[in-house]
Amino acid sequence: MTSRLVLLFSLATALACGDDADPGTPDQGPSTDMPVGDAERVALVAVTILPTGGRTTFVQAIDRDDPGPFGTDTAIEHGGNAVSIGGDGAVFIGLSEEPVWVRYDLDATGQLAETNRLSLAPSGARRISFGNAYVDATTAVTVVPDQAVAVVWNPTTMTITRQIDLPHFAVPGFTAESYTTVAHEGLVYIPGRWGDLIRGEIRPGVSTTILDPAAGTIVAVAEDDRCTSGGQVVFDDDGTAYVMGDGRTHLTHAISIVTGEPALDNCILRIAPGEADFDPDYYVAIPSLTGGLQSITELNTASQGSGVAFAKMFYPDEVPDGVGFGNFEYWDALAHRMWRIELGDTPTAAPVEGLTFGRVGFGSYRFEGTLYLGETDDGTNTEVFAIDPVTNQATSAFTMTGFFTGIFGLD
Numbered sequence: 001m002t003s004r005l006v007l008l009f010s011l012a013t014a015l016a017c018g019d020d021a022d023p024g025t026p027d028q029g030p031s032t033d034m035p036v037g038d039a040e041r042v043a044l045v046a047v048t049i050l051p052t053g054g055r056t057t058f059v060q061a062i063d064r065d066d067p068g069p070f071g072t073d074t075a076i077e078h079g080g081n082a083v084s085i086g087g088d089g090a091v092f093i094g095l096s097e098e099p100v101w102v103r104y105d106l107d108a109t110g111q112l113a114e115t116n117r118l119s120l121a122p123s124g125a126r127r128i129s130f131g132n133a134y135v136d137a138t139t140a141v142t143v144v145p146d147q148a149v150a151v152v153w154n155p156t157t158m159t160i161t162r163q164i165d166l167p168h169f170a171v172p173g174f175t176a177e178s179y180t181t182v183a184h185e186g187l188v189y190i191p192g193r194w195g196d197l198i199r200g201e202i203r204p205g206v207s208t209t210i211l212d213p214a215a216g217t218i219v220a221v222a223e224d225d226r227c228t229s230g231g232q233v234v235f236d237d238d239g240t241a242y243v244m245g246d247g248r249t250h251l252t253h254a255i256s257i258v259t260g261e262p263a264l265d266n267c268i269l270r271i272a273p274g275e276a277d278f279d280p281d282y283y284v285a286i287p288s289l290t291g292g293l294q295s296i297t298e299l300n301t302a303s304q305g306s307g308v309a310f311a312k313m314f315y316p317d318e319v320p321d322g323v324g325f326g327n328f329e330y331w332d333a334l335a336h337r338m339w340r341i342e343l344g345d346t347p348t349a350a351p352v353e354g355l356t357f358g359r360v361g362f363g364s365y366r367f368e369g370t371l372y373l374g375e376t377d378d379g380t381n382t383e384v385f386a387i388d389p390v391t392n393q394a395t396s397a398f399t400m401t402g403f404f405t406g407i408f409g410l411d
Contacts, residue, residue: 040064041110043091045084045406046072047362049379057082058402059093059104061112061410068398069381076104076112080127086408087134090115092155094128094142101128101142103158106410118158120144123151131178133188139213141188143178145169150190152213162216166209168192174203179246180232184304188213189233189241191298193248202252206230206269206278208243220276226283227267228252231298234343236307239273242343244286246298247331247360250314253294254330266295268347286313289341289349296336300364302371302389309341310352310364310371310387318357331360338364338373340392352387354394362403372397374404 042064048056058075062068080096091112093102099120107113120128124147131143131150140155148169152161169176174194181190188211194203206227210219224230231246245266256263268284271277286295293313301309318335334357341349358375364387365372371389376382382404385394 041106041410042367043084043086043104043112043406043408043410044070044400044404045082045091045093045408046070046075046382046400046402047081047405048072048402055079055081055096057093057096057405059084059091059112061106061110062398066398067396068400070398070400072401076114078102083128083130083132084406084408085132085134085140086406087140087155088137089410090155091406091408091410092134092140094132096127099123099125099127101153101158103155112410116158118153118160120151120153120160122160123147123149123163125151129178131181131190133181133183135183135186135188135213141181141183141190141211141213143181143190145176145178145192148176150188150211150213152216161213164211164213164216164218166190166218168207168209168221171203174201177248180298180300182233182304184233184235184241185239186214187211187219191229191231191233191243191246193229193246195248200255200258202229202248202255204228204264206243206245208233208241208271210276222271222277224269224278226264227269228264230269232300234299234301234307234309235304236343237305239305240307240343241271242268242299242309243270243278244268244295244299244309244311247296250294250296268299268341268343270343284347289347290339295339296331296360297363299341300366300371302366302387303369306389307343308389309343310338310389311341312336312358312360313339313351315357334358336360338387338394340387340389350392352392352394355385362405365404365406367407368409372404372407374400376403379403 046058057078058072060075083094101118103116104112125144133141142151148166150164179191190209192207206224208222229248230243233241249266252263265285269278295311296314297312299309319333338352371387374382386397387394
């Protein structure tokens with residue numbers, strides 16, 4: 001009984017780290033889908049983690065075809081685990097130690113230069129969370145989960161436009177978290193998830209909030225109890241929105257080991273074009289596509305509207321002896337592999353060719369029709385692979401220091 005309580009406490013401690021320091025949080029968010037042409041210079045974002053747990057974010061401009069290796073000596077540095085979005089030739093770094101967005105553009109020498117800042121302190125934010133979306137040159141959205149609001153801001157003028165209340169984010173007994181938020185055809189799709197910081201409990205159910213930032217309104221809140229903790233929305237060519245759980249879903253399986261209570265399979269749900277809720281007749285359990293494997297990251301895609309998604313699957317037989325579930329230890333084992341999922345009425349899935357087993361890491365990031373995935377040793381060095389969504393083939397793109405956390409076009 002004592003060991004079960006210790007494990008439950010370690011899971012609760014990891015949950016309590018929250019948005020800004022959770023060691024088990026993959027997929028900080030995808031790169032922008034905004035058209036930037038054939039960028040010759042790109043912004044590369046990395047995070048390094050000290051043995052003591054301290055984190056530092058680095059951003060720098062690189063040549064897009066340069067294989068590296070890219071260090072951090074000449075990069076711009078920000079303390080903590082910052083987040084990033086980009087669009088229309090600029091990159092924005094959301095700080096984790098204060099509620100500030102910093103805009104960077106290329107200067108005359110081809111390097112990044114800070115051109116403006118925006119504080120979201122008036123909204124009550126203490127930091128920039130992971131729920132952010134770049135809509136267009138005059139519209140971006142940042143979710144402030146602990147204040148249950150979404151802030152709409154102008155990324156060109158770096159000013160706040162409006163604030164949208166999210167009253168359903170305030171769930172008694174749970175801490176709200178925002179996650180990979182995406183923009184599609186003028187609307188913004190926000191995954192909501194909730195955890196109990198003491199009991200190590202994940203609130204069941206999937207929640208996707210759809211916002212119209214131009215009107216300043218909530219279009220719909222889609223909810224479903226067949227899965228847990230839905231993640232990023234991925235669209236097919238007719239506008240159908242697909243949702244699968246994220247790492248919080250898989251964490252319920254670790255908690256199940258402690259409590260003895262069964263956990264739901266991770267699954268794919270969908271919202272039909274023009275609808276406001278999940279299709280009650282559509283449900284796809286991930287193990288049915290993978291021969292029994294559970295997914296451990298949310299869906300990502302190389303291009304919204306393609307109907308092709310990617311996610312990492314967990315291979316329990318690859319976890320070394322002695323590696324446990326507490327404090328996300330198994331997330332750092334070489335026991336995960338990226339799969340391609342063809343969405344639709346009858347989805348199919350297959351491992352990505354050219355990749356072997358890796359850690360959960362910080363996820364994958366889309367850029368100009370390609371999905372980039374960082375596979376790291378222990379966080380000191382990372383090899384970044386470019387995954388072709390058509391051929392399902394991964395090839396080495398470049399190497400770098402730290403964890404890979406974003407790539408954005410600059411020119």
